[in-house]
Amino acid sequence: MTNEKTVADKLLQANAVKLSVQQPFTWASGWKSPIYCDNRKVLSFPFIRDFVKSEMCNVIFEKFPEAELLAGVATAGIAWGAMAADQLKLPYIYVRPKPKEHGLGNQIEGAYEKGQKTVVIEDLVSTGKSSLQVVDVLKAQGLDVIGMVSIFTYGFPVAAEAFQKYALRYESLTNYPALIELAVEKGIVNPSEQEILLKWRDDPANWKGVL
Numbered sequence: 001m002t003n004e005k006t007v008a009d010k011l012l013q014a015n016a017v018k019l020s021v022q023q024p025f026t027w028a029s030g031w032k033s034p035i036y037c038d039n040r041k042v043l044s045f046p047f048i049r050d051f052v053k054s055e056m057c058n059v060i061f062e063k064f065p066e067a068e069l070l071a072g073v074a075t076a077g078i079a080w081g082a083m084a085a086d087q088l089k090l091p092y093i094y095v096r097p098k099p100k101e102h103g104l105g106n107q108i109e110g111a112y113e114k115g116q117k118t119v120v121i122e123d124l125v126s127t128g129k130s131s132l133q134v135v136d137v138l139k140a141q142g143l144d145v146i147g148m149v150s151i152f153t154y155g156f157p158v159a160a161e162a163f164q165k166y167a168l169r170y171e172s173l174t175n176y177p178a179l180i181e182l183a184v185e186k187g188i189v190n191p192s193e194q195e196i197l198l199k200w201r202d203d204p205a206n207w208k209g210v211l
Contacts, residue, residue: 005182007055007174010048011152012188016041019183021193024209031204034197035176039123039151043079053083055173056149060084060119063171064147069116071095071108071143073134080151081121091116095134107137114142122150125172128159132166147171152179154201176201
């Protein structure tokens with residue numbers, strides 16, 4: 001089993017991913033989706049959590065050896081970023097969706113210095129919009145954002161284009177195609193549904209489910 005499939009298997013074990021072609025989920029955006037992913041569930045399973053954390057650290061160490069700082073994305077990326085920073089013995093900060101409305105009004109929490117080579121830690125990347133907004137916040141404070149690492153990505157074309165425009169290196173521990181392939185192998189998904197599931201990714205905004 002590849003690393004991508006092994007991580008996908010851990011997400012399935014933690015029930016962090018649900019698949020339903022016949023009764024699709026509705027996202028906050030209004031999109032209909034045959035998948036719902038909640039990686040927060042993984043935090044409740046110590047051995048799965050430890051495996052995912054280790055895989056994340058391996059990717060950061062191998063792909064971004066020059067990293068000087070990790071930045072978690074609130075809220076779901078905060079725990080993963082903190083755990084990875086602890087294991088790699090790197091400084092750590094996290095980024096709020098917007099500045100606090102009291103106190104110092106911070107949007108970035110933690111200590112950092114301008115020019116630090118920073119890797120952003122996400123739990124999930126969909127369109128990439130919110131993730132790249134965090135990159136903008138960090139860059140505005142003078143940090144050198146060298147890449148991003150997530151646990152899971154849907155692999156939408158719009159996200160790939162967005163990261164390409166930013167010229168930002170991006171790595172994910174696992175992805176939607178690997179998950180679907182594994183789900184078919186494990187009998188979670190009917191082989192006849194595989195093409196429907198993969199087609200959703202091409203145009204998620206207009207996918208209406210099984211007609």
